[in-house]
Structure formats: C-alpha cells, structure tokens
Amino acid sequence: MQTAAQQYPNPIPSTPFDATAQHALASVLERAGTAVSRYGLVAILLLIGGLKFTHAEAQGIQPLVSHSPFMSWMYSVLSVQAVSNLIGLIEIGVAFLMALRPVSPRASFVGSVGAVITFLITLSFLITTPGAFEAGYSYPRLGGTGQFLIKDLALLGVSIWTAGEALTHLEANNR
Numbered sequence: 001m002q003t004a005a006q007q008y009p010n011p012i013p014s015t016p017f018d019a020t021a022q023h024a025l026a027s028v029l030e031r032a033g034t035a036v037s038r039y040g041l042v043a044i045l046l047l048i049g050g051l052k053f054t055h056a057e058a059q060g061i062q063p064l065v066s067h068s069p070f071m072s073w074m075y076s077v078l079s080v081q082a083v084s085n086l087i088g089l090i091e092i093g094v095a096f097l098m099a100l101r102p103v104s105p106r107a108s109f110v111g112s113v114g115a116v117i118t119f120l121i122t123l124s125f126l127i128t129t130p131g132a133f134e135a136g137y138s139y140p141r142l143g144g145t146g147q148f149l150i151k152d153l154a155l156l157g158v159s160i161w162t163a164g165e166a167l168t169h170l171e172a173n174n175r
Contacts, residue, residue, distance in 0.1 A: 034165070038101060038108075041115065041158050045095035052088025055081065064145070067128045070121055094118060098162060105170040112163035119156035125149055 051057040058081045065071045065083060074083045097111025125145070126132045132146040142150060 037158050038162050042095045042099045045091045049088045049091030052084045058084035064125045064129050068125060101166055105166045109163055109166040109170060112159055112166055115159035116163060119152045119159055122149060122152045
C-alpha cells in the first residue's frame with residue numbers, strides 16, 4: 001500500500017534543480033495577479049462609475065449618501081442625479097489614472113490614492129447607513145446594504161496595494 005505522500009506527490013517542486021522552475025512560476029503568477037488586480041479594479045470603477053449616470057443608480061445610492069457625514073451636504077447644493085453624476089465622474093477619472101500605470105506611475109499613484117479615499121468613504125456607509133447591520137445577533141450580521149458594501153474592503157486593499165506598487169516604481173525610476 002502506498003503512503004499518502006507517494007499517492008499524492010507534492011505539486012510544488014522541492015529540489016534545488018526545480019527551484020528555477022518554481023521561481024519562474026512564481027514570477028508569472030505575480031505578474032498575472034498584478035495585472036488582474038489593477039485592471040480588474042479599473043474595470044470595476046469604470047463600470048460602477050458609468051452606472052452612476054442612470055436614474056436607478058442615483059436613486060439607489062441616495063440613502064447611502066444622505067446618511068454620510070462626509071457626503072450628505074452635497075444634496076443641499078446639487079440634485080440627486082447631479083450628485084450621482086459627480087461621483088461617477090470621480091470613479092471614472094480614478095480608473096483612468098490607475099490604468100495609466102505603464103506610462104505614468106505618478107498618475108497611477110494619484111488614481112490609486114483616489115480609489116483608497118473612495119473605498120474608505122463607501123466603507124464608512126457601513127457605520128452610517130441604517131440597516132447595514134441586522135440587530136439582535138451576538139455578532140455583526142450584515143443586512144442587505146452591508147452585504148452590498150462589504151466587498152469594498154477587498155477593493156480598498158487592492159487600491160492600497162496599487163498605490164504602493166506605483167509609488168515603488170516611481171521611486172525606483174527617480175534614483
């Protein structure tokens with residue numbers, strides 16, 4: 001009878017000879033992860049930003065924005081649709097700046113910082129919007145709005161990472 005190790009060999013190379021292949025695979029995976037992370041976030045911001053120009057989206061974000069201490073003042077100056085359009089323009093602008101990473105790490109850094117700010121604000125809606133959490137549980141149980149917003153925690157992480165990566169590349173080119 002074979003042991004588990006014989007039956008299911010380790011798929012990751014372990015000999016010094018295989019270290020080169022392992023390093024090459026790690027490099028490919030890292031580059032792919034970098035591209036998918038940055039340009040996936042760009043796509044998300046473009047798509048969500050574009051939706052802000054629709055009536056349904058403007059109405060959908062109104063409860064979030066109106067309860068925000070950072071953004072509620074906007075409704076005293078602009079209409080519901082105009083606020084939504086402005087948010088959409090910001091999201092699209094941030095996405096374009098981030099996408100410029102191959103030609104301008106500086107622009108990408110600025111866009112990434114804009115995304116960090118965007119996602120910090122949207123995560124604040126978890127605290128300020130009624131119904132984001134359901135009451136009566138011994139742990140923080142997300143309501144419908146909270147379930148919609150919690151994804152922004154991962155998007156915040158990607159934004160922070162893209163800012164750091166762009167800044168690292170910018171600093172390396174300035175030496």
